[in-house]
Amino acid sequence: MxxxxxxxxxxxxxxxxxxxxxxxxxxxxxxxxxxIRLLIKEEVPTSGKIIVGSIDYDTIDKANIPHLRRRIGxxxxxxxxxxxxxxxxxxxxxxxxSGVKSKEIKRAxxxxxxxxxxxxxxxxxxxxxxxxxKQRTAIARALVRNPKIxxxxxPTGNLDPKNSWDIIELLLxxxxxxxxxxxxxxxxxxxxxxxxxxxxxxxxxIVKDEKVGKYTL
Amino acid sequence: xxTFGRVWRTGFKNIFRNAWLSSAATAIMVVTILVLxxxxxxxxxxxxxxxxxxxxxxxSLFINDDATQNQIQTLQSKIGTIPNVTSVNxxxxxxxxxxxxxxxxxxxxxxxxxxxIGNPLPASFEVKLSNIxxxxxxxxxxxxLTEASIVTDSSYDNRDDSRKGVVENIIKISNSxxxxxxxxxxxxxxxSLLIIFNTIRMAIFTRREEVEIMKLVGATKWFIRGPxxxxxxxxxxxxAIISLAVTIPLTRTISSFLTDKLGAGPTLQxxxxxxxxLSGGMFAVGILIGVISSWLxxxxxxxx
Numbered sequence: 001m002x003x004x005x006x007x008x009x010x011x012x013x014x015x016x017x018x019x020x021x022x023x024x025x026x027x028x029x030x031x032x033x034x035x036i037r038l039l040i041k042e043e044v045p046t047s048g049k050i051i052v053g054s055i056d057y058d059t060i061d062k063a064n065i066p067h068l069r070r071r072i073g074x075x076x077x078x079x080x081x082x083x084x085x086x087x088x089x090x091x092x093x094x095x096x097x098s099g100v101k102s103k104e105i106k107r108a109x110x111x112x113x114x115x116x117x118x119x120x121x122x123x124x125x126x127x128x129x130x131x132x133x134k135q136r137t138a139i140a141r142a143l144v145r146n147p148k149i150x151x152x153x154x155p156t157g158n159l160d161p162k163n164s165w166d167i168i169e170l171l172l173x174x175x176x177x178x179x180x181x182x183x184x185x186x187x188x189x190x191x192x193x194x195x196x197x198x199x200x201x202x203x204x205x206i207v208k209d210e211k212v213g214k215y216t217l
Numbered sequence: 218x219x220t221f222g223r224v225w226r227t228g229f230k231n232i233f234r235n236a237w238l239s240s241a242a243t244a245i246m247v248v249t250i251l252v253l254x255x256x257x258x259x260x261x262x263x264x265x266x267x268x269x270x271x272x273x274x275x276x277s278l279f280i281n282d283d284a285t286q287n288q289i290q291t292l293q294s295k296i297g298t299i300p301n302v303t304s305v306n307x308x309x310x311x312x313x314x315x316x317x318x319x320x321x322x323x324x325x326x327x328x329x330x331x332x333x334i335g336n337p338l339p340a341s342f343e344v345k346l347s348n349i350x351x352x353x354x355x356x357x358x359x360x361x362l363t364e365a366s367i368v369t370d371s372s373y374d375n376r377d378d379s380r381k382g383v384v385e386n387i388i389k390i391s392n393s394x395x396x397x398x399x400x401x402x403x404x405x406x407x408x409s410l411l412i413i414f415n416t417i418r419m420a421i422f423t424r425r426e427e428v429e430i431m432k433l434v435g436a437t438k439w440f441i442r443g444p445x446x447x448x449x450x451x452x453x454x455x456x457a458i459i460s461l462a463v464t465i466p467l468t469r470t471i472s473s474f475l476t477d478k479l480g481a482g483p484t485l486q487x488x489x490x491x492x493x494x495l496s497g498g499m500f501a502v503g504i505l506i507g508v509i510s511s512w513l514x515x516x517x518x519x520x521x
Contacts, residue, residue, distance in 0.1 A: 070434075
């Protein structure tokens with residue numbers, strides 16, 4: 001069984017089940033990004049508890065933050081790819097950082113690139129890719145370590161509708177494989193079409209939490 | 218092990234990424250190492266010079282012509298037991314005359330006339346001292362010996378203070394050379410630390426996004442820090458190699474000048490016999506400067 005996770009933010013608790021696909025919506029500054037930063041321990045809550053799986057964040061000391069981050073895949077709106085590395089190298093980098101053996105890297109990276117549909121672009125640099133391809137590279141990088149949770153922070157923010165849908169479909173596919181997906185977005189169309197759980201945050205508080213939600217702000 | 222290799226490879230690659238900054242960092246380190254080497258050289262040079270001058274200054278005790286061979290031998294062995302004395306050399310009247318004869322053409326003429334009047338030059342002991350500063354005390358204790366009745370005179374009693382003055386001057390110069398050397402060395406060390414510090418900081422600044430991403434994908438501090446430390450250490454190694462490449466041919470070229478004109482032969486000897494120490498020191502200084510300044514530069518960017 002995948003462990004549960006509980007997040008507390010601004011005095012509000014929320015609970016996300018394993019293998020769930022949750023969308024978090026909220027206007028800019030509502031606290032979506034803070035929530036994500038808390039989850040990768042870039043920020044520490046002043047009060048309250050964060051528990052992801054069996055890990056209580058209070059028990060993680062500084063030296064173990066990198067290990068925590070390796071267990072959670074994160075995708076950002078601005079991709080955060082290394083510009084002087086190829087698609088392959090960017091994905092491999094996440095494994096190198098974890099001390100994975102080169103042989104294992106050579107095996108795992110092409111597989112994951114195939115999953116996100118980037119096998120052909122393996123040796124291209126980020127500057128040679130479209131926005132959607134960049135985001136798929138970032139998703140591949142997040143997935144290559146087999147995280148239980150994938151956090152996608154406005155992954156479609158910089159993409160056109162066609163590319164946005166490709167990314168969302170990829171996230172749904174990943175979710176079907178058993179990864180918990182936490183998506184934040186501004187895109188009403190996507191949220192409404194997903195028919196998945198939607199949590200609405202406003203001014204740091206959860207104002208709505210619906211099993212099959214709509215984008216309402 | 219895998220990580221260790223990756224850290225080294227990345228550090229090595231980074232040097233070539235920013236060639237100008239790397240050159241500046243290496244250049245200032247070369248200057249620092251050369252300054253340090255120069256002062257090490259001059260310190261050893263002044264010390265050996267000083268030791269040579271000091272060894273030349275000794276105590277001469279002139280002996281009565283009536284002294285018997287027996288008296289002379291007893292006194293010689295007695296003087297030899299005095300603590301500050303390293304050696305006692307007996308110069309007979311004939312030896313003294315020979316020395317005068319061989320000293321110069323003028324001396325030869327003088328020796329000729331001296332011989333004609335039956336060699337008035339006295340026999341003497343040349344006493345070498347381990348510590349020239351205690352010459353007065355040693356002089357007194359020699360003259361206090363009961364066997365010293367045959368001593369007519371001592372060079373110390375008839376001393377010409379200029380010799381002692383020379384020694385004191387040399388000590389002063391050598392001390393100030395050491396002090397200036399130390400101050401300049403520290404100054405250059407600090408300058409080069411600052412420059413390497415800035416070089417690495419600029420390198421980190423241009424790569425701060427990369428560092429950021431490394432942190433986000435879960436790189437440990439050591440994984441991020443490692444390549445920068447390697448980079449710093451490599452600057453040091455490179456600088457030491459360049460310094461050696463400058464120092465060795467340079468000393469070879471001017472070694473005859475140094476030996477003949479400055480009498481620096483023993484100093485060169487010292488450095489060639491301690492070559493490993495010298496080059497090891499260069500590498501140690503370079504690597505230390507590089508690693509320490511990289512470390513300092515990284516502190517700010519490594520907060521997770």
